[in-house]
Amino acid sequence: MDANTILVGIIDKSLSFPGAKVNREGFLREILNKYYNETExxxxxxxxxxxxxxxxxxxxxxxxxVSGHTTKVTGASTLAGLPGGVALIATVPLDLAQYYYHVILVAQKLAYLHGWPSLDETGKEELVSVLILFIGVMFGANAANKLVADLSKNFTAQFVKRIPQKALTKYTVYQVSKQVAKWVGVKMTKETFAKSASKAIPLLGGIISGGITYFTFKPMCNRLIKKLEESVPYIK
Structure with missing residues (x-):
């Protein structure tokens, strides 16, 4: 698995987990139920x-x-430990997949809170492309930052229930997502070798792994919040 396909493979594996696609209406109802009546x-x-x-x-x-998923993913990583070095190149380890399972759940939920239309009704290729962009923002990829900002402004200016195909074509989502996936894949490969050291320490490996997860997951999610907020005129 090379840098071009690492992220796509991880997302594919993560999407195979139950509940990986967040239903927009169900999520908004659940999280807003105590604040608004049925009409609202x-x-x-x-x-x-x-x-x-x-x-x-x-x-x-x-x-x-973000806080809820940080707790869940940190606990899971503490038990399992982060994957090590060359394992990332050959396969998609379960712990890495569960980490990005929470990443893509958070990304979808944050998008819906900031006015994005439904993602769970799009085709798999379209969904993966958009998720790559969200993860690119979390990693600080400039191309992803710009495109997510443009898409967010477009969706909030005139809300649509689901992402129209013409929007994906207009903003060349597929082309940019491929570039972002390669950039993130290279970055992930390098960082994984550093994280793999935790497995070499008996007993403490899981604690170190959980700590690494905690201090990477939340900042990544906060970067996406910041970018989505910047795209909404009245959120300052």
Missing amino acids: LRQIIENGTIGNVSADLIRKLSNDV
């Missing part, structure tokens, strides 16, 4: 969160989502 919820679901939900609440719920 329906309006939010039909018209998007932006303009219907306060900026403070969006920020609070975004932080809650």
Whole structure:
């Protein structure tokens, strides 16, 4: 598995886990239920969160989502330990897949909180491309930052229930996602060799692994929150 396909392989594996695709309506209903009545919820679901939900609440719920998944992924990583070095090149280890399972769950939830249309109704190729862009933002890829910002502004300006194919074509999502996937793949390969050292330490390996996960996962998610917020005019 080379740098061009590492991230795609990981996302494919993560998407095979139960519940990997987040249903937009179900998620928004669950997270907003205690703040709004049925009529208000329906309006939010039909018209998007932006303009219907306060900026403070969006920020609070975004932080809650990240904190909840940080706890889950850190616990899982502490038990399993992070994958080591060459294993990443040959296969998609289970622990790495579960890590990115939480990454893609958070990415979808944050997108919905910031006015994005449904992703779970798109084809797999389209979904993987968009998830690559979100992960690219989390890693700091400039091309992903720009494209996610452009897409966010487009979706929040005139809300649509699902991402239209013409939007993906207009913004050349497929081409950019391939570039981002390669860039992230190279970065992941280099960083994995450093993380693999935790497995060499008896007993403490899981604790070190969990610590590494904690201090990487949350900052990555916060970068995506920041980029999505920047794309929404009234969230400052």
